[in-house]
Amino acid sequence: MKRARLSLLLLWPGLVTLSLTVVPVLLLLRISLAPQDPSAPWGTGVSSEAYASLLAADSLRSLGRSLELALSVALISLGAGFPLAYCITRMRRRVQVLWLVFLLATLTLSDVLIAFSWQVLLSKRIGLSKLLVALGLMDQPDSLAPSVGGVIGCLVYLVIPFTVLTLYPSLSQLDRGLIEAARTLGAPAWRSFTSVVIPLTRVPAVIAFVLSAVLTLGSFVPPLALGRPEHWPMSVLIGNAALAGHNLPRASAMSVLLLLVTALLAWGAAQTLRRRAA
């Protein structure tokens, strides 16, 4: 009776979840091993053609750029997001809610719209370059995109809200008594931060770092819109292979590779945390 009710409850969630997570990932693995067929999404039979193409120099370079981009964006976001999250948890409740609404609104804003906003911001006629000229840092207004800096700036913008909201729970529930204890034991404010707050929030910080890196690994629009082709990371190549190139096996193989990189990142983070905890 109880079992029957439980099965009934889980029928629809199970059906949808399994058919849209497990099945497609298995299909992805299968198709990454299929030959390309110009007349169909993919050919029949088995071929290692797609994986072989990953060994080409430009694929490897794009993977390198993906990693470089992911790590630098994650690092910058953590560097700025950690103190921001800490400051937010210390604010009055009303101000806190305002910041949270603001962060959620930017977090959910489409990456297309954000990339577009950055294009506008970095364009010759508007904003940043004019400001830089006014500050005497540039001779005359010029377009600041496409550039690696633009890509990184836009990605940091996209990722920071995630970083802050990942760190928010543990920082918010941090026992304030511990900081006060550190202060009464003679630690200056910044030392109480580095000696109490940071060790206590190591786990969410590592999670936030990995999450930011994975978000960057999967980003398609910002590097496409704000970078030159020679800046394109693997995610853009995946999108292009699937859409423009109609080469789904190759896109699948690259996706499998990115999944492996993601798993490796998560595994590395788990190892770091375990070693430090031991």
Place this chain on the structure above:
Amino acid sequence: MTRALRGTFLALLALFLSAPLIVVTGVSFNGNARMNFPPQHVSVIWYGNFFSDAGWRSAFTLSLVIAALSSLVALSIALPLAYAVWRHGSRAARALQALARISFLLPSVVVSIVFLVFWSAIGHAGHIEDTILSHAVVFVTLPLTTIGLGFQSIDPALIDAARTLGARDSEVLRTVIRPILLPYAICGLVFVFILSLNEYIIAYMVAGFEVETLPIKVFNNLRMGFTPTMCVGAVLFMLLGVLGFGVIALIGDLPKLLGGRSQGNG
């Protein structure tokens, strides 16, 4: 951190986070078709354009429809699943819940390829249902989280009280659990709605050519060059986001929903 340092830091970050939004909003009020900031000849002409252009309007409506339906589908998955975890604590339900959360945590391009492969394999690519179901599955983790928090917030004594006052199980569900859960479920709905509204790459991969949502239309236009009408779309979505989360902040305890300290002990 000293006060002044902290103030400067916060101001700089606030500026960084709002600069693109301010610029886009400013440009959307330009009187002419050029990118000017601050806007010249302030006017709402592009807002008129946006709503009179059938293409923009239909993209906007389509986005709203997809967002509404995918948030409902996500709720229909999350509600029984979270209930099964809370009420029965079964291992199957827990495993399913963990699985349901995964796709949100994978690189989005990869997830979009995964869905593309799936819909192509069953010969159904290019339909609005694909976008709706894909969004529902990717974003189901949010209602799972908020509804899970809702179930956890139910004091077992309330259920005991209702039973001693004469309520049978179905009436407990209706008169106690439902009213407690409602704000959490609405928050989950709003989260999925806004995320789905803004999602680009998955919508583009599974049905981008047939089902042109607003982000897709903006992106397609982006390649052809600048029109201030795009800014109007961006401004509308920003407003919807702020509005949605503002509603959540009003009906629910936003810090608590995000895992922080709740109102009581904050």
Place this chain on the structure above:
Amino acid sequence: MSIGLEVRQLSKHYGAQRVVSDVSLSVPNGEFVCFLGPSGCGKTTLLRMIAGLEVPSAGRILMNHQDITDTPVHQRNFAMVFQALALFPFLNVEENIAYSLRFRTINAQQRHEMVRDLLALIRLPDIGQRRIDQLSGGQRQRVAIARALAQEPMLFLLDEPLSALDAKLRDHMQVELRQLQQKLHITTVLVTHDQREAMSLADTLVVMADGRIQQIGSPTQIYRQPANRFVASFIGRSNLIDAQVEDRWRVNVGRASIGPLSVPRDLPAGAGVTLAVRPEDVRVLTAGDTTPNCLPGRVTFVRDVGNEIELRIDCDGREIIAATSPAAWAALSSTIHGVGSIGVLLPPESCHLLSS
């Protein structure tokens, strides 16, 4: 009086852990009974089984001679007030009180009148529209009681309902609760670990420890004639003094002989017994007094608690606590000159024998 609630050999165990063991008791209609015991003694589990919120592992529960052991909780028509009150935060006061009426066929007019009467009964006629979080602790308490009474229950169950209140308000609510119960003449069971609360409310006390009933009786019986060491030490303060049977009428404490007492027939001379005597019954005299039933002792500690002086007295290695009036202590202390040697009188009529 007719028997209302009857519990027969009720037990509850979770795995190997026995929470309630073989409990039997009956409550006459209209009586106020308190389950009293330290935390973890099984009193709340017993109450929850009566309410139907827990399923007994063994035993039966009867109400008005009908077996209700298998009746689902929502059909028992027993009202319960919970420790944390469990008022519905999403309903206002009126809706909370009217909650049980939703499950009955009753029209809006009748419902409105019932709520109004109940609000009048708890003497808060004007708070019907308030939200729960706008109420004070005492108001919440009364609303919880009104909500429970709205279903016109056969039995009124309260699980430590006053424990969250501060001492003064708690005293006040105890009186109010007792008056309400007498007015409505409703059979009531209250669980508490506060013996003062139990004493001042109940017609009958059920003292529990380790899942078993230790003693059932009126407050005076329990206080004056505790059935065992646990009851004697848990209810009020008690000196528990080891003694040996001397004959049918006397026991020895050290070299002193205490009597006359009624020593149970089956105890031979020399058998170990415990003498229970309340501190306020112990009398202190000048040292060297040859009064019968008197032990020599030395005062080791004096504590002034306002209305009485508490003395700790060492009598040949036994510690005896005596409570005396400030005036008596003032008179005595002037004669003992700080040496502290005194005589301790254990009046036989206040001594109670417990088998060891």
